[in-house]
Amino acid sequence: MAALRIITDGGQGPDGGSRPVSGPILVIGGGIAGQAVVEQVRDRDSRVPITFLCGEDRLPYDRVSLSRILAEGEDPAVLQLRPDAWYADRGIDVRLNAWVTAVDPDAGTATLAGGETLPFDRAVLCTGSDAFVPPIPGADAPGVEVFRGPEDCAAIAAAVTAAGARRAVVIGGGLLGLEAAYGIATLGCPVTVVHLMDRLMERQLDTGAAELLAPAIEGLGVDVLLETSTANITAGPDGRANRLAFADGTELETDLVVVAVGIAPQADLARQTGLAVERGIVVDDRLVTSHPRILSVGECAQHRGVCHGIVAPIHEQAAVAADTLTGVADSAYLGSVPSAKLKVMGVALVTAGAAAGEREVVVADSGTYRKLVVDAEDRVIGTVLLGDTRGAELLLDAVKTGLVAADPLQLLAEASQATAAELPDSAQICNCNGICKGDILKAISGGDLGSTQEVVSVTRAGAGCGSCKPLVTELLAHARGGAVEEATYLCPCRKLTREELAGRVRAEGIEAVSELAASCGAGRDCGACKPGLAYLVSEINGNQHREERHARYINDRVHANIQNDGTFSVVPRMRGGVTTPDELRRIADVADKYDIPTVKVTGGQRIDLLGIKKEDLPAVWEELDMPSGHAYAKSVRTVKTCVGTTHCRFGLGDAMRVGIELETAMEGLYTPAKVKAAVTGCPRNCAEAYVKDIGLVAVEGGWEVYVGGAAGASVRKGDLLATLQTSEEAKRIAYVFLQYYREHADYLERTYAYMERVGLEAVQAEVMDPAKQEEYLERYRIAKAAADPDPWRERHAPVHPKQFAELDTEPALLPMMPVGPPAEATR
Amino acid sequence: MSFESAWIPVGRADDVPLLEGRSVMVGSRRVAIFRMPTGWAAIDHACPHKGGPLADGLVADACVTCPLHGRRFDVFTGRQVGGDDVVATYEVRESGDGTLELLVPADLMVGAEAA
Numbered sequence: 001m002a003a004l005r006i007i008t009d010g011g012q013g014p015d016g017g018s019r020p021v022s023g024p025i026l027v028i029g030g031g032i033a034g035q036a037v038v039e040q041v042r043d044r045d046s047r048v049p050i051t052f053l054c055g056e057d058r059l060p061y062d063r064v065s066l067s068r069i070l071a072e073g074e075d076p077a078v079l080q081l082r083p084d085a086w087y088a089d090r091g092i093d094v095r096l097n098a099w100v101t102a103v104d105p106d107a108g109t110a111t112l113a114g115g116e117t118l119p120f121d122r123a124v125l126c127t128g129s130d131a132f133v134p135p136i137p138g139a140d141a142p143g144v145e146v147f148r149g150p151e152d153c154a155a156i157a158a159a160v161t162a163a164g165a166r167r168a169v170v171i172g173g174g175l176l177g178l179e180a181a182y183g184i185a186t187l188g189c190p191v192t193v194v195h196l197m198d199r200l201m202e203r204q205l206d207t208g209a210a211e212l213l214a215p216a217i218e219g220l221g222v223d224v225l226l227e228t229s230t231a232n233i234t235a236g237p238d239g240r241a242n243r244l245a246f247a248d249g250t251e252l253e254t255d256l257v258v259v260a261v262g263i264a265p266q267a268d269l270a271r272q273t274g275l276a277v278e279r280g281i282v283v284d285d286r287l288v289t290s291h292p293r294i295l296s297v298g299e300c301a302q303h304r305g306v307c308h309g310i311v312a313p314i315h316e317q318a319a320v321a322a323d324t325l326t327g328v329a330d331s332a333y334l335g336s337v338p339s340a341k342l343k344v345m346g347v348a349l350v351t352a353g354a355a356a357g358e359r360e361v362v363v364a365d366s367g368t369y370r371k372l373v374v375d376a377e378d379r380v381i382g383t384v385l386l387g388d389t390r391g392a393e394l395l396l397d398a399v400k401t402g403l404v405a406a407d408p409l410q411l412l413a414e415a416s417q418a419t420a421a422e423l424p425d426s427a428q429i430c431n432c433n434g435i436c437k438g439d440i441l442k443a444i445s446g447g448d449l450g451s452t453q454e455v456v457s458v459t460r461a462g463a464g465c466g467s468c469k470p471l472v473t474e475l476l477a478h479a480r481g482g483a484v485e486e487a488t489y490l491c492p493c494r495k496l497t498r499e500e501l502a503g504r505v506r507a508e509g510i511e512a513v514s515e516l517a518a519s520c521g522a523g524r525d526c527g528a529c530k531p532g533l534a535y536l537v538s539e540i541n542g543n544q545h546r547e548e549r550h551a552r553y554i555n556d557r558v559h560a561n562i563q564n565d566g567t568f569s570v571v572p573r574m575r576g577g578v579t580t581p582d583e584l585r586r587i588a589d590v591a592d593k594y595d596i597p598t599v600k601v602t603g604g605q606r607i608d609l610l611g612i613k614k615e616d617l618p619a620v621w622e623e624l625d626m627p628s629g630h631a632y633a634k635s636v637r638t639v640k641t642c643v644g645t646t647h648c649r650f651g652l653g654d655a656m657r658v659g660i661e662l663e664t665a666m667e668g669l670y671t672p673a674k675v676k677a678a679v680t681g682c683p684r685n686c687a688e689a690y691v692k693d694i695g696l697v698a699v700e701g702g703w704e705v706y707v708g709g710a711a712g713a714s715v716r717k718g719d720l721l722a723t724l725q726t727s728e729e730a731k732r733i734a735y736v737f738l739q740y741y742r743e744h745a746d747y748l749e750r751t752y753a754y755m756e757r758v759g760l761e762a763v764q765a766e767v768m769d770p771a772k773q774e775e776y777l778e779r780y781r782i783a784k785a786a787a788d789p790d791p792w793r794e795r796h797a798p799v800h801p802k803q804f805a806e807l808d809t810e811p812a813l814l815p816m817m818p819v820g821p822p823a824e825a826t827r
Numbered sequence: 828m829s830f831e832s833a834w835i836p837v838g839r840a841d842d843v844p845l846l847e848g849r850s851v852m853v854g855s856r857r858v859a860i861f862r863m864p865t866g867w868a869a870i871d872h873a874c875p876h877k878g879g880p881l882a883d884g885l886v887a888d889a890c891v892t893c894p895l896h897g898r899r900f901d902v903f904t905g906r907q908v909g910g911d912d913v914v915a916t917y918e919v920r921e922s923g924d925g926t927l928e929l930l931v932p933a934d935l936m937v938g939a940e941a942a
Contacts, residue, residue: 002923067868083910083911084911085911159924181873281828429892524887524888525887525888526888526890526892526899526908527885527886527887527888527891527892528885528887528892528899529889530885530887531885549844549847550844550846550886551885552845552887553894554880554883554884554885554894557847557883561894562880562883562894564877564895566878566879566880566883721878800844801841801842802843802844803840806849806850806851806882807836807837807838807839807842807843807849807850807927808849808850808851808852809861810836
């Protein structure tokens with residue numbers, strides 16, 4: 001953008017277009033261009049009145065992602081560029097269904113379809129474009145659709161998913177046509193692309209790249225007919241288009257025709273207003289039309305003979321238009337280098353500038369094609385990257401700035417290795433929203449941004465199709481001088497890390513979350529970190545902290561797991577997954593008595609009773625007469641076992657006994673994230689110990705201890721921490737590791753993520769050091785001694801009279817506590 | 828027949844711990860009442876997203892986070908934090924004898940009649 005938005009010497013043209021705005025600005029047209037103008041003007045002037053007229057009944061949305069609506073059934077509302085509140089917050093008078101029927105530029109008024117007249121000092125026409133439909137006989141029949149708005153996507157999707165739909169035809173093999181074809185193919189309907197030219201995307205691709213693209217596209221079930229001209233479209237008995245006849249006499253039957261050959265600038269209003277209109281609305285380098293009070297930006301504007309049909313130039317034009325309107329800078333728009341990114345078809349493709357020229361270098365193999373074009377003065381004027389788009393931002397910038405490359409082959413090679421750090425500040429990172437590297441770096445340092453999410457929400461880079469998010473993360477990492485610490489802040493609102501907060505807890509002797517909040521504000525803004533703060537305070541105090549239930553998630557207030565309908569699930573402790581007929585009878589009786597809708601055996605070898613009302617929890621626990629299984633908490637959950645030497649003819653170790661001992665020793669301890677364990681009697685691994693946070697495996701002559709395994713959203717085999725001779729030693733190492741993890745991991749960081757972050761060697765250095773082992777074990781014993789082994793005992797002594805009830809309900813089991821005035825019960 | 832809005836008792840102030848919420852049925856609607864550091868607040872109990880129980884949510888100085896999917900609402904204005912959803916707010920006060928009273932809007936009074 002910077003290369004094209006030239007700051008001029010401040011010449012004040014006689015046209016008056018350079019006069020800063022002195023009254024209301026009217027932005028006509030609620031597309032990406034109108035939105036970009038509104039945002040750019042507001043960035044420069046926080047007070048000038050802006051009225052934003054949107055013709056559709058929805059706020060501006062990201063039309064670039066239209067194929068996502070078609071292919072993925074994405075809700076159009078998801079593509080909305082800014083939330084409703086954004087406009088009110090910035091004092092922008094945004095109006096929907098606002099069609100302008102007349103503009104009087106001399107008087108400075110615009111008339112709406114309803115008759116209302118709006119005054120303006122300046123108006124910006126952002127009327128965009130319509131789908132261009134070539135004059136093919138029959139193209140106006142039902143069953144012929146264009147590919148332009150969400151309604152078109154809905155009509156296309158309905159037609160190709162209808163029963164009996166056998167084939168769709170897309171007329172047009174350019175960027176838009178291929179996106180439409182991809183969307184239809186994704187919906188499972190065979191599709192044929194009919195293209196007039198001898199290769200696909202002929203404006204962006206040379207023959208070599210097009211030849212590589214065709215088989216990739218055909219592999220997705222899309223047929224391509226090149227050099228084929230549609231003579232007419234005919235309709236069947238139901239009046240819907242069902243057949244195409246081509247110029248060469250051949251025909252093709254179809255259930256749907258999509259015309260996607262290009263766009264036609266929408267300049268009706270401009271024409272009617274008396275502005276100069278050729279193909280589009282004629283604008284000068286300041287985006288001013290033939291009338292000094294009217295500007296035009298976007299696909300409807302014609303600049304130096306060119307109407308742009310892609311999104312990047314819109315942002316470049318909007319910035320210049322905003323400069324012109326507000327007078328904060330004199331700048332000129334000198335045109336844009338055409339560039340395209342094909343985000344669909346499973347093929348990565350980036351093109352910019354000329355596809356052919358004076359000198360061309362190509363690096364290609366069967367699946368990739370990388371080309372750089374330079375002119376006679378060695379300036380880079382074009383690039384085509386297919387299959388391998390590494391370094392695209394660097395090469396796009398080279399094209400835009402006309403970088404001199406004496407050895408283009410070397411530049412091509414360097415680009416594949418380029419990191420975000422090497423990109424120039426002018427390199428555009430987010431093509432959807434037109435954000436350059438320089439903008440992102442400025443936002444990171446200016447706003448002290450620490451996570452990708454923050455950068456996306458502040459700069460909008462990555463908020464469109466999202467394909468540039470990894471690059472945003474890379475930039476952030478570089479700007480902050482290391483890895484991006486997405487999980488850095490335990491309290492993101494106050495930007496406080498776990499280490500900072502732990503230091504404060506220790507230094508000030510803090511024993512409760514509310515004391516920590518009073519000390520530094522942590523947890524007071526959004527409250528989301530309170531469970532993490534509660535864990536931190538409890539861990540540092542060896543569980544001799546002051547418990548505050550308001551800092552605990554609802555699961556830890558009522559010791560059960562909340563379900564999607566607000567009921568709870570109950571999992572009694574069943575150590576090692578071993579139970580008795582008596583326990584099973586009680587579980588069955590409780591399930592009957594309380595009408596429990598679902599009884600389910602869990603992956604951790606437990607029995608889960610689901611669908612229990614909060615008020616029934618104390619009574620259910622009472623009748624189960626089993627301790628809490630802690631299945632609702634960030635804590636030690638289960639130790640799974642196999643039958644081991646007790647029954648198994650292959651058993652090498654007594655897995656059930658060792659598992660029950662391990663679980664008894666660890667139960668009741670809270671942890672940064674849930675901890676699942678297993679003990680298995682031989683390497684056949686029936687208890688799945690290799691994929692647990694802590695797994696003990698009996699082997700010939702000893703026991704292996706694995707840590708950091710996972711078989712959930714991530715699947716990871718644990719790291720072999722140590723091999724010990726006896727089960728006693730193996731359990732001891734497991735306790736040391738558990739305590740080490742409790743003290744070091746970030747809140748919600750599972751052992752597998754921790755091991756990936758820190759590495760096995762660093763963990764072994766701590767956990768296998770004999771002196772440190774004793775220290776960890778000492779703190780482990782203190783924490784364990786103070787931990788509550790069975791929170792379900794609160795059924796008899798609740799922390800609050802309404803712990804298990806609402807204002808208008810009572811718990812099904814009344815507590816065994818003195819019944820007195822409520823004041824006595826409050827703590 | 829029509830009703831006017833009126834203050835009605837909904838429970839005891841002591842039944843809601845500081846920085847927590849409890850719910851109560853008012854007419855056809857369940858209302859979540861929170862004891863905030865600066866006073867009482869009441870909003871609809873059901874999260875507009877998927878009906879999550881807001882009274883069971885984590886409470887900070889001015890907002891509650893739905894326990895199901897993390898939607899966050901300002902308990903005094905009812906507006907979603909970081910989004911566009913809104914929940915209804917109600918006036919709530921503690922009387923001299925420790926009774927919690929809710930100003931029940933007229934439309935809920937009619938609902939109570941129908942229910």
